[in-house]
Amino acid sequence: MSNMKKKKLTPTEQKYAELVKSIEPKRPILKNCIKAFFVGGIICTIGQGLQLVFITYFNFNEKTSVGPTLVVLIFVAALLTGLGIYDHLGQWAGAGSAVPITGFANSIASASIEHRSEGFVLGVAGNMFRLAGAIIVFGVFSAFVVATIKITIKWLGVM
């Protein structure tokens, strides 16, 4: 619990929070970081491998090969979600499988599967961005901010 949150608590609650803290098992942060580093790295290496395959054998260049590479990664992640494998990978790898685009695909696919019982329109379509929606909103907004800064700097004639 953060210190800011703790300030709002009464003395008894603070004492209790300390008791809880002394008993609850800690998240194994170092172990989780190492797992995330390797799993995330492996996913990115696979992506890089796929890109090389598309460039070498399928007449794509470095720029155009990005599209098909992402499509394959997204497809595989969605398939693993549907087969009930990705959530187990996620529990083991944490951020390693959540941060790459496969994690984004998993959040959309899992929400779609979850709400299939409410129909295609209100269920699947209405809920598929339940988790991914926030990523898109902040992604688009940060892109806008960064682009604005870049344009401003250019306009000032620095670059």
Place this chain on the structure above:
Amino acid sequence: MLKGHQSWIYNSKPTILGSAAVGGPFEGNGALASDFDIIHEDLWVGQDSFEKAEKVMLEHACARAIEKSSIKKEDINFFISGDLMNQITSSSFAARSLGIPYLGIFGACSSSMEGLALAAQLIDSKSAKYVMASASSHNATAEKQYRYPTEYGGQKPPTAQWTVTGAGAAVLGVDGIGPKVTSATMGRVIDMGISDPFNMGAAMAPAAVDTIEAHFRDLNIDASYYDLIATGDLGKVGHEIAINLLKDHGIDMPSNIFTDCGLLIYKKDQPVFSGGSGCGCSATVTYGHFLNRMRRGELKRILIVATGALMSPISYQQKESIPCVAHAVSIEM
């Protein structure tokens, strides 16, 4: 009859004529598999949604409990049930097919014992001849409503708990052979400022301790009166905290009689983090495992303290802390 401040003594000692527990695949592989009446290998129970699956499991538990009590469904005056779904749909929809006059209750995971206490109260006050109490939960419906989609690859901390897929039901009558419900203590809502929905054990432990303390005070007894005292779903973390709190409050609780349904239901090698949770946890362990042990003569007097976290998905997104309640029911053979 009221005893002390918040307890009821049932002088007529309502009898549990029949009880049943239904579980899902994970519970079927658990430590108490042999105490379930029905185990479904399929999380969907042959239905097209998890919500329907939960309702069907509850119906199966009720049907089996009625069958074992050897009375007719038409003789049951009231059906009291609770679950974790929004608007307690599992209970209400099961009541629709049962056709028994129905009282829906919500006490989150404490609904199991809240239902049993009220059922015994109705019989003891001669307001009913036969009452059925039940509770259910389903891992996938609870995850969907309270947390993330089941297939989402989010990482859970070691303090998280695993919602039990299961339903338990008990039929109570005025007299007969079987375990008797002798007293109950209704709990206050306690909030110690815990707001982490992945640490429900820590949030609920103070409520359990408060109710246990009140039960002992009202009835003027101590822990030695019981062969077994089990909390509903505190899990490893909450159980450890409860032991500490009881010690702080000067309550002597022998470690060999104090346990938790969430610790008993699964095997050690199952990936359930801190332990089991949900209405189905205390309901199936009590109506299956504990009552079976009582009928075999292994236990004479037990106290079940079902604990419930009274939050909603909206309340924790709004950063509210988690208020909790616990209800204790004493069953004697």
